[in-house]
Amino acid sequence: MEKNTSMQLSVEQQREVERQLSIIRRGAAEIIPEDALASKIAASVVSGKPLKVKLGLDPSAPDIHIGHTVVLHKMRQFQDLGHEVQLIIGDFTGKIGDPTGKSETRKQLTEEDVRRNAATYEAQMFKILDPQKTKFYFNSEWLGAMKFEDVLQLAAKLTVARMLERDDFAKRYTNNLPIHIHEFFYPLMQGYDSVSLESDIEIGGTDQTFNILMGRTLQSAFGFQDSQAAILMPLLEGLDGVQKMSKSLGNYIGIDEAPNEMFGKTMSIPDELMLKYYELSTMITNEELAALREGLQDGTVHPRDAKVQLAKQYVSMYHGEEAAEQAEQHFITVFQKGAMPDDIEPFQVNAELLEDGGVIVSKLLVALGFASSSSEARRSLVQGAVKLNGEKLLDPNERIAIKDGDIIQAGKRKFAQLVIA
Amino acid sequence: MEKNTSMQLSVEQQREVERQLSIIRRGAAEIIPEDALASKIAASVVSGKPLKVKLGLDPSAPDIHIGHTVVLHKMRQFQDLGHEVQLIIGDFTGKIGDPTGKSETRKQLTEEDVRRNAATYEAQMFKILDPQKTKFYFNSEWLGAMKFEDVLQLAAKLTVARMLERDDFAKRYTNNLPIHIHEFFYPLMQGYDSVSLESDIEIGGTDQTFNILMGRTLQSAFGFQDSQAAILMPLLEGLDGVQKMSKSLGNYIGIDEAPNEMFGKTMSIPDELMLKYYELSTMITNEELAALREGLQDGTVHPRDAKVQLAKQYVSMYHGEEAAEQAEQHFITVFQKGAMPDDIEPFQVNAELLEDGGVIVSKLLVALGFASSSSEARRSLVQGAVKLNGEKLLDPNERIAIKDGDIIQAGKRKFAQLVIA
Known part of the structure; x- marks a missing residue:
């Protein structure tokens, strides 16, 4: 593959390269090396040959x-730009299991398991x-044939010292915990997959950087062959807003979960993670994302509406629009209306309370x-007893955006529907 | 295989085990573990089943x-005791060569090379x-079939830390010199040979201990299977009496060398190594060796005669008795007589010079x-100008054993034949 520096691109081609790069770069934690990605995309634009984008x-x-x-989603973006995706199922590793028999997580899979998975x-x-x-x-297919x-x-392609640089190996070696020699082969096998399929790009989480x-x-x-470029995506925090989303932590949204569960x-x-979820896990375009960010910043878009x-995008993607x-x-029925009385008193929000369309809770x-009193209000808030349209409000000093018709609840019995003149 | 402790040996069998052990132990630098060797020999004596003794x-x-x-010779001793030898040619390693291409010593061998060797x-x-x-x-045969x-x-059977304990790996790792991962497989392959052939004993030099x-x-x-016992033989010093015998140092006696070369x-x-040569590299029995040692110590055997x-034993073993x-x-002709004049003056050795059958040179x-003068004599000796029966005498203070008929030479022209009354 030719290098970018030796290519003459037309203005139009250069623009196309920039367009692709702006989409690919979005949300990526790191691209290694950045210039290789650019030259690969340029070569593809010039030749019309799609890039091979690998995921293990x-x-x-x-x-x-x-x-x-x-x-x-990063791979889908590549596909929308005309490139091709290589999904490699590591069945070779799965069929072997863990030869030491010590690992709970690397159970040996049967041919049947592998096919079903x-x-x-x-x-x-x-x-x-x-x-x-x-x-x-x-x-x-290729690893099983190796003698x-x-x-x-x-x-022979790698040194022991280089391998021991990998975080988990380094830690275990330093702490005198055993590293069995076959473990060195897991990264080698993953790397060899790229050799075998001549991948141009490999995508993975930042925890996959070494591999x-x-x-x-x-x-x-x-x-x-040219070496692939690595696109390393950040790890998405789960519903707790702190830990990486994972099944074992229970802070996840499964794509096969029922629509109502997924929506809820x-x-x-957490509000502050919403844009990151949009950026990393939806089909939103760069332009739409920019507009949403702006709307949330200037208050024209309510976080709850966003x-x-x-939620609708997720359910729509995984279960359909209906x-x-x-x-x-x-x-709305269960969480917003279901727990509320039918006859909620309206409350006219005083203009003195409003400041830039928001109020201090x-x-x-x-x-x-x-x-x-203000201190009693704080206590209720801290205890999680106050909700706006069914969502808890926790910060007493928060200036929240409100709009006509919003329902505010304190404890089990106090409700009011806000009226903004 | 049963353990020694659970075996009831007759007095005769016990005596046979002791006999075999005394022969096997002779000259060995280390036996690991000592008790495993004993129990393996005992089991063989009881069952009549020969031990499989491996050499790579x-x-x-x-x-x-x-x-x-x-x-x-250690293997030959095993054979003479009824056991069997497994000689394993590491052709698999040879056919691979060094995959990094960096080693001069591990050239790739062809099928033809291997067969000829x-x-x-x-x-x-x-x-x-x-x-x-x-x-x-x-x-x-077995390594080539492995997938x-x-x-x-x-x-998976070994840890990285254990492998890095091997001397040369430890040194390189400490000094930041590269160890390529495939190098870990050379000891693993040698070890697996024992698994494949179910070897009872493996013999090698002390430099092979790790492997x-x-x-x-x-x-x-x-x-x-029971783990094999290791019999580690000392490295024999070469003709210089200091360095390990090796072709590259030139201090060796090749078994294919011509008889005269081998004899010379x-x-x-060096005299002080002669018993070690006898012990480790001849067919001499324990009893003969003990007798020779005694004879040399009490002066009844002259070192030169021994x-x-x-020399005759070596030539006889590798070229035949004739x-x-x-x-x-x-x-005798070339080194003892060849360079001497026909008319050598006899010299009656004064009784005053003789002390315990020896003289100070x-x-x-x-x-x-x-x-x-005594100092001129010292100079000649140090310069290597003095010979007894063709062999250089270097130490002025050495008390040498002499006997009737010995020829002493100083420089090119001074000769005398010793007469001892």
């Missing part, structure tokens, strides 16, 4: 959640990826008569 | 010297080993009139 998949039972879709992957992946531009591979001497050729760079190293060591969970995402839209509408209705509660 | 051979062109025969090995080995009790193996998953099973113990580790890790080189072995016998007789004659030279 764990062969164990797939149960994809929104956190996993971050890399899938692959079918599940396909069903789940194609909710995001374009099947026309996606190829599935099983790495047992001892091929393995030695592979192992993905291994592909670069091995492609260069084996020769006859989405509504519990979150409803996010299901999305129904889930929204269900949410504790002041509002006192004005409503829901608290006798 | 480098597949590169063989050119065996006396240093190499140390382990072969094996034939040479056979020819050389059977000068010491009993062909009836020797089996040749090529480890490509990636088998290699991972093998690699031989690897066989023990792997046999235990793979299960279904043997005569240049050395002549050693060649040995001829080489001795040649040596410098005093003898003065008495002979070959030096005008």
